[in-house]
Amino acid sequence: MSSPEAGRLYEKLKKEAEASGYILNPDKDLVTDLMEGLVTNKQRYGYLSCPCRLADGIREKDLDLICPCDYRDADLDEYGACYCALYVSEEVAAGKRELTQVPERRNAESSKTAKTNDQETTRLTGHGIPVWRCRVCGYLCARPEPPLKCPICKADKDRFERF
C-alpha cells in the first residue's frame, strides 16, 4: 500500500516517461517501493536522490544521483534497465529480455562526474561525446549512444545517425 505522495509521484513520472519515450517497470510492487524511497529522500535531502544508492546529502555532490540519474540511459542501453530497474527498455517491459543485476556505473565514471563545476573538465567531457541526429525529425542529442526511442518522434534507435 502506497502513500498519497508516492502515488502522485508515480503518476507524474509515468506521464513524463511516456511523453519522452521511456518506460517505467511494469512490476507495480517494485515501483511502489521505489516511489516510497524517492519520497523519503525528497523529505530528507530536498531532492529525489536515487532510492538504491547512498546519498551524500549535499545536492552538488549528489547531482548525478538525482532520479533520473546520469547513468540511466547508458544502463538502459547496455542492460535494458537502470540501476534500480525503475526504468526499463521496451524488450524488458515486454518480457522478451530478462532483468539482470545492473552493476554500479558510478564508480567507473566518478572522477569525471565529481567535477561538474570544473569548466575545463566539463568542456572536455562535452567534446568527447558524439552528437546523434534522428533521421525522421532532425532531433539532436549528445550521448555515447543514440536513445532507445527518439523523444520527439518516437523513432527507434537504429534511425539515428552520427552528426
Add this chain to the structure above:
Amino acid sequence: MSSPEAGRLYEKLKKEAEASGYILNPDKDLVTDLMEGLVTNKQRYGYLSCPCRLADGIREKDLDLICPCDYRDADLDEYGACYCALYVSEEVAAGKRELTQVPERRNAESSKTAKTNDQETTRLTGHGIPVWRCRVCGYLCARPEPPLKCPICKADKDRFERF
C-alpha cells in the same frame, strides 16, 4: 469498423503527434484504413512499415519507410501532408489548404538512404544539413527546413533561425 489493435495504435500515435506538434489527418475513415495497414505490416514484418509503400521485409532495407518515415517532414513542409496523408499540416487539418497527391520522395533520395550504415556517407549527409534554433526555447534540430511547430514550445516555423 476497426480492430482493437488498430484502435490502440491510433490512440498512441495521436497522443505522440500532439505532444510533438504533429497532427493526424482528421479524416477518420482514411486514418482507420492506415492503422489497419500498419498493424498488418507489424504482424508481417515486425515493424510499422509504411502502409502505402511496398516493404522489402528486411528491417535494415526498410528503415526509411518505418512510420513516421524519413520523408514525412519534408512532405509536410512541401505538400502539407505525408505520402499517406496520415500526418497533415495545420492548414490542411483546418481545411484551408487542399490535399494533393504527394509524389514519392524516396526514389530521389534512395542512393543516400540506402547507405545508412556507411559511416562516410552518413557523416557527409549530416554535415550538409543545416541546424535550426528555436528563438523561443533554444531547441536545436538538423533538417533541410525548420519544423512546422517547435516540438518543445510549439512556436511556429518562422520563429526558427539558422544556427
Add this chain to the structure above:
Amino acid sequence: MSSPEAGRLYEKLKKEAEASGYILNPDKDLVTDLMEGLVTNKQRYGYLSCPCRLADGIREKDLDLICPCDYRDADLDEYGACYCALYVSEEVAAGKRELTQVPERRNAESSKTAKTNDQETTRLTGHGIPVWRCRVCGYLCARPEPPLKCPICKADKDRFERF
C-alpha cells in the same frame, strides 16, 4: 467567467507547458484574463500576440511577441515569471518566491530581434549563444542559460553542462 475559446486555449497551453517542463501561473483569475487577451489578439491579428504588449499588427514585426515570446525563458530565469506572469518558475508556483514586476526586456534586445530576416545578423546571434547539454538524456539547446527543466527528461537546470 471565461469564453469557450479562452477555456480551450487554457487547456491547450497547460498541456503543452506540462509536457515541456513549463508551469502556468496557478492564479486562475489572472490566467483567465490573459487567455481572453490572447483570444482577442488572435482574432484581431491572426496570431497569439502577447496580451500585455502593444502589437504592431504585422506578423513579421511581432514575431518575438507571439506567445510564448522570445523573452519568456530569460525572464523565467531571472525573475521567476514571464513579462505577463503567465509562465512562472517552480518556486513562484509553489509560493516560495514572490512575483515581482518583470521589466520589459524587448527594448534592450530590439536592435537584434528586429532583424530576424538578416542572414548575417542571425548567424552572428546564433554563434554567440552557448549550447547546453543535459547530462541525463543528452538534450542539446542553444540559450543564454540552460532551461529550468530539461524538456525531455525534466532534470533540473543544474544538471546541464556547457557543450
